[in-house]
Amino acid sequence: MMLRIHKILNNNAVVVLDEGKEKIVMGPGIAFQKRKNDIIPRTKIEKIFVMEEENEKFQELLRTLPEEHIAVAEEIISYAEGELHAPLNNHIHIALTDHLSFAIERIQQGYQIQNKLLNEIKVLYKKEYQIGLWAKQLIRERLGVEIPDDEVGHIALHIHTAKMDAASMNKTLQQTTLIRDMIELIKQQLHIDIDEESISYQRLLTHLRFALNRIETGELFHTIDEDMLRLIQTKYEKEFACAISMARYAKEEYGIQFPDAELAYITLHIQRLIRKS
Structure with missing residues (x-):
């Protein structure tokens, strides 16, 4: 069946009506010198989206954001899906594109981007962080913009929360923040410096993450x-x-209850940390 243009969003994105349903079709130069009702060559189609709930929001982004920002975001999403061997939730096409465009504009205006959870993100979401580093290089090559590692961490979180079985961004941020606070509590209570590159530290973070997931x-x-x-x-x-103390903090601040057996395993991880530090 031939697809005809119902609405042009930008040079690389159009809306078509297919069996009465609006679909967003993307591809390089797909709308170049085209008008409403023109047929789209199938060879130019790279992606087709059906945005059930956020169709208008996505169309608005495609109309208003710089096309080069949209193209870079889509390239990052495609690369991420290839690296993770799984499709990401459709919402990432809105969330990452919107976030990335705003971040790039702030960087170009000289604003500092900060990410207090960067160290935890590097350990807990290693694969997503590596994808973020790839994105950093792509943004440098395509847009001539140097994003900081703090922004790489933000990209990694967006990719992680778009995985089909992942928690929402709020849940992910809450869990990562709790883990950071618990590590801070260890430093203060035991008066130690923690080598965040050490295997002991990384094992503790990973253990806490899986423990929180099991509780959830x-x-x-x-x-x-x-x-x-x-x-x-x-x-x-x-x-x-x-x-x-860590378990009490989790209970008081987040209503999360660690079982006694879990406290024993956390104790052993803390002991290894002290030995290494």
Whole structure:
């Protein structure tokens, strides 16, 4: 079936009516020298979107944002889907494109972009962060703009939350912030500096992330027998006390309850951290 242009959004994006439903069709130069009702050559079509809930918002972005920003965002999304071997939620075409365009404009105006969760993002979302680094190079090549690593972290979070099984951006930010705060609590309570490049630190972060996911989904935790729990409490008294403080903070601030067995495993991770530091 031939697709005819219903509405032109920009040089590279048009709206078509297909079986009474609006679809957004994208491809380089797809609308060049075209008018309403013209037929779109199928060879020019790269992507077709059906945006059920946010169709108007996406069309507005495509009409108003710089075309080069949109093209770069779409290239990053395609690369991410290839690297993750999975499609991303359609919402990323709005969320990442809007975020990226605004960030690029702020950088060009001389604003500093900051990301307080950067260290945690690097560890918890390694693959997404690597995609962000690829995006950094692409933006430099395509737009001549140098984005900071803090912005790479923001891109990584957008990609992570667009994965089909991932939590929302708010949930992801909340979880990552809680993990950062818990690490800060370890530093303060035990008066240590933590090597954030160390395997011990990375294992603790990963363990906390999976523990929080298990609490969120109601999955069963590893069990630990009473004798082993008492041994850990006695042998690593200050580390166990620190784990209890972390659990109390999670309960008071976020209503998250860590089971006792989990505190024992966190204690062992803290002990390794102290040994390495």
